[in-house]
Amino acid sequence: MASELVEEFHSLIPGTSDDPYATFKRLRDNAVFYSDVIDGWVVSRWSDVSRALQDTEYFTPMEAGSGSSGIYGRTILHMSGEEHRKKSAILARRLRSPKRLGGDIGELIRHIVKASGNALPRNPEPADVKELFTSVIPLEVIGELMTMREATAFPDWYHQIVAASVSNVTGDPAIHQRGVEAREDLFAWLEPEIIQKRECPTEDLFSDLCTIEYEQERLSNSEIKSFCAFLLSAGIETTDRALVNLYRELILWPEQWNKLQENHDLIPSAVAEILRFRPPVQGAVRKTRQKAELGEVQIPEGAKVMCLLGAANHDQSIFENADQFKVDRFSDNQRAQFTPAGDNRAFGGGSHYCTGSLVAKLEMEESLRYVLENFSEIEFSGPIPKEVGFYLRSSESLNLILHPKETNV
Numbered sequence: 001m002a003s004e005l006v007e008e009f010h011s012l013i014p015g016t017s018d019d020p021y022a023t024f025k026r027l028r029d030n031a032v033f034y035s036d037v038i039d040g041w042v043v044s045r046w047s048d049v050s051r052a053l054q055d056t057e058y059f060t061p062m063e064a065g066s067g068s069s070g071i072y073g074r075t076i077l078h079m080s081g082e083e084h085r086k087k088s089a090i091l092a093r094r095l096r097s098p099k100r101l102g103g104d105i106g107e108l109i110r111h112i113v114k115a116s117g118n119a120l121p122r123n124p125e126p127a128d129v130k131e132l133f134t135s136v137i138p139l140e141v142i143g144e145l146m147t148m149r150e151a152t153a154f155p156d157w158y159h160q161i162v163a164a165s166v167s168n169v170t171g172d173p174a175i176h177q178r179g180v181e182a183r184e185d186l187f188a189w190l191e192p193e194i195i196q197k198r199e200c201p202t203e204d205l206f207s208d209l210c211t212i213e214y215e216q217e218r219l220s221n222s223e224i225k226s227f228c229a230f231l232l233s234a235g236i237e238t239t240d241r242a243l244v245n246l247y248r249e250l251i252l253w254p255e256q257w258n259k260l261q262e263n264h265d266l267i268p269s270a271v272a273e274i275l276r277f278r279p280p281v282q283g284a285v286r287k288t289r290q291k292a293e294l295g296e297v298q299i300p301e302g303a304k305v306m307c308l309l310g311a312a313n314h315d316q317s318i319f320e321n322a323d324q325f326k327v328d329r330f331s332d333n334q335r336a337q338f339t340p341a342g343d344n345r346a347f348g349g350g351s352h353y354c355t356g357s358l359v360a361k362l363e364m365e366e367s368l369r370y371v372l373e374n375f376s377e378i379e380f381s382g383p384i385p386k387e388v389g390f391y392l393r394s395s396e397s398l399n400l401i402l403h404p405k406e407t408n409v
Contacts, residue, residue: 024311031295040304073226241280
């Protein structure tokens with residue numbers, strides 16, 4: 001690979017690029033390469049990314065080091081085999097249950113979406129949609145699911161922990177230290193909460209973590225803390241960013257907004273499409289278990305492998321007209337895009353596919369449904385907000401003017 005293209009990739013890492021997807025295209029044309037800046041191998045083609053995520057014989061999640069998810073402590077992200085299957089089932093019994101998603105969880109999400117949506121200012125006053133809507137929904141949903149409503153008062157903890165996780169690809173020590181301090185504050189807050197839940201469990205996800213047994217053993221206190229740190233951080237941050245990306249693109253592609261206004265049945269497809277087109281999480285890190293070949297390149301044992309999910313999701317060999325945002329792209333198979341069987345790599349792939357993907361799907365669908373039912377038009381209240389970020393990518397703010405439908409005035 002030409003050194004110029006490697007340097008072009010390195011220029012993306014500060015997260016200031018207006019268009020990383022142009023670089024991703026050139027990277028896909030040149031397969032796999034080593035980056036000394038991230039101290040790892042970079043893969044961008046859909047086929048290579050998918051194999052690194054799915055082939056557990058050769059690849060495993062990274063538990064420590066720059067760009068890993070080690071900041072949370074040991075979670076299902078770092079487990080494999082039977083242990084991963086059984087412990088992830090503790091989360092899946094609630095977060096992936098069709099009965100729960102169609103019942104109490106769905107009702108909870110609709111209530112939170114409606115309450116936060118009704119509080120939005122209507123035109124001519126601009127609305128800070130990120131602060132008042134897209135951030136509120138996942139924060140309150142996870143707080144309610146875990147009956148940890150007080151924990152929603154500390155969003156700064158979660159931002160610092162996420163920043164020190166996979167997005168800290170260069171291992172910045174200051175970012176890592178802030179993440180460690182936030183994690184320790186969260187863990188200290190959780191300690192008495194865990195004791196109380198063990199003694200008096202209730203019907204919630206937090207109680208599941210504290211009481212359900214795995215091979216006649218409960219999760220340890222340290223495991224519960226790690227699971228909670230991961231759920232409270234990643235679950236909030238990614239859905240918030242995905243919703244910001246969704247409304248930004250619907251304004252930039254007005255014909256797609258009109259298509260949704262005419263046919264609300266396309267809402268699930270539109271949600272799947274924004275996750276493909278502008279995934280909030282742009283990468284996933286793995287480590288080689290043994291010497292492996294990707295893209296005709298030999299990667300040594302124990303090496304870091306960075307999978308560029310955003311690049312894979314724009315691979316023309318898988319997605320026709322990949323650089324176009326089309327809300328009906330997945331109209332025939334939208335549900336598959338939220339499972340390991342789908343082509344969309346926004347939630348990863350293989351056995352470590354995101355357990356909370358169906359909850360995120362429902363949050364996004366209900367949010368979009370509310371906006372379509374209540375507003376005839378949405379527009380930026382100033383300049384187009386810029387997308388920023390390398391590993392986690394979205395606009396930092398979203399100030400919009402919301403035009404209510406006449407029937408709702």
